[in-house]
Amino acid sequence: MTPDLMESGAQRFAKSHGIVLAEQTESGGRSAGYGRPTVQGEVDVAHGRILYLEDVNVSFDGFKAINKLSLDIAPGELRCIIGPNGAGKTTMMDIITGKTRPDSGTVYFGSTIDLLRHKEAEIAQLGIGRKFQKPTVFEQLTVFENLELALKTDKGVKPSMFFQLDSAQSDRLAEVLQTIHLAASVNRMAGLLSHGQKQWLEIGMLLMQDPKLLLLDEPVAGMTDEETARTAELFLTLKGKHSLMVVEHDMSFIRTISEIVTVLCDGSVLAQGTLDEVQADERVIEVYLGR
Numbered sequence: 669m670t671p672d673l674m675e676s677g678a679q680r681f682a683k684s685h686g687i688v689l690a691e692q693t694e695s696g697g698r699s700a701g702y703g704r705p706t707v708q709g710e711v712d713v714a715h716g717r718i719l720y721l722e723d724v725n726v727s728f729d730g731f732k733a734i735n736k737l738s739l740d741i742a743p744g745e746l747r748c749i750i751g752p753n754g755a756g757k758t759t760m761m762d763i764i765t766g767k768t769r770p771d772s773g774t775v776y777f778g779s780t781i782d783l784l785r786h787k788e789a790e791i792a793q794l795g796i797g798r799k800f801q802k803p804t805v806f807e808q809l810t811v812f813e814n815l816e817l818a819l820k821t822d823k824g825v826k827p828s829m830f831f832q833l834d835s836a837q838s839d840r841l842a843e844v845l846q847t848i849h850l851a852a853s854v855n856r857m858a859g860l861l862s863h864g865q866k867q868w869l870e871i872g873m874l875l876m877q878d879p880k881l882l883l884l885d886e887p888v889a890g891m892t893d894e895e896t897a898r899t900a901e902l903f904l905t906l907k908g909k910h911s912l913m914v915v916e917h918d919m920s921f922i923r924t925i926s927e928i929v930t931v932l933c934d935g936s937v938l939a940q941g942t943l944d945e946v947q948a949d950e951r952v953i954e955v956y957l958g959r
């Protein structure tokens with residue numbers, strides 16, 4: 669099939685499923701991939717990757733924030749990303765979630781979904797949840813109401829005035845409450861929670877949408893040691909059911925949760941391996957961990 673035919677096929681499919689394709693990107697000097705756009709629930713991981721970045725580049729005013737970045741993540745994997753300030757960790761998440769468009773490169777979700785053809789809201793709908801550093805819960809609402817609200821933003825749900833949880837959604841909410849250790853605080857105003865609990869609530873709000881991939885940017889910053897330990901437990905329970913990409917500077921936290929650690933520096937992968945392996949790498953010691 670010619671690229672033209674595939675392109676028109678992709679557009680027809682998108683139209684019939686109510687998906688708006690982004691403007692064509694310029695990855696590699698051609699319009700980006702002709703992969704079939706997919707509705708939520710279908711992510712093709714037959715090739716053993718939930719996320720795939722190849723040769724991604726982004727410049728801000730001539731400064732290369734992301735430089736030939738290639739990386740992939742397996743389904744159910746918990747990948748840790750470390751690296752010095754300004755390495756491009758947050759920018760990488762901006763690219764995956766459609767907040768920033770790369771100048772060139774390939775970014776796939778599973779083997780068929782070209783993320784560069786989707787807008788930020790669509791990418792969230794496709795099953796990629798993102799947690800920013802600062803907790804953004806609704807302080808005036810209860811824990812329950814915050815979790816309920818996370819469902820209301822889901823497309824296809826009845827208008828919010830008439831919104832009522834169905835039994836599957838109630839079950840999901842109860843399960844998420846247990847997972848995030850907030851069952852005992854279900855009717856508590858979110859504003860009264862500790863910093864760590866707010867972070868967990870926000871993760872819970874993401875979990876309500878049952879994301880395939882969760883991107884977490886410095887999730888334990890500002891947490892107490894006990895909260896950090898509980899967050900490590902939480903991530904270990906999420907692993908397998910979801911794929912996780914965790915950016916952190918807290919090395920003892922990374923040690924508790926990590927399998928493969930990727931070290932970013934100057935917008936590309938400097939080293940990758942177990943924490944022990946990357947900590948022993950001279951280049952990593954030089955730029956990040958210090959002597």
Ligand SMILES: Nc1ncnc2c1ncn2[C@@H]1O[C@H](COP(=O)(O)OP(=O)(O)OP(=O)(O)O)[C@@H](O)[C@H]1O
Nearest residue numbers: 728729732733751752753754755756757758759760
């Ligand atoms: N929108 C933007 N405009 C201009 N420069 C930007 C923009 N976003 C990021 N940068 C620059 O790109 C580089 C990478 O920033 P980024 O925030 O991705 O680093 P980081 O690895 O997340 O660092 P940190 O560990 O401090 O959070 C930095 O030099 C930053 O100043």
Ligand SMILES: [Mg+2]
Nearest residue numbers: 757758759885
């Ligand atoms: Mg950052």
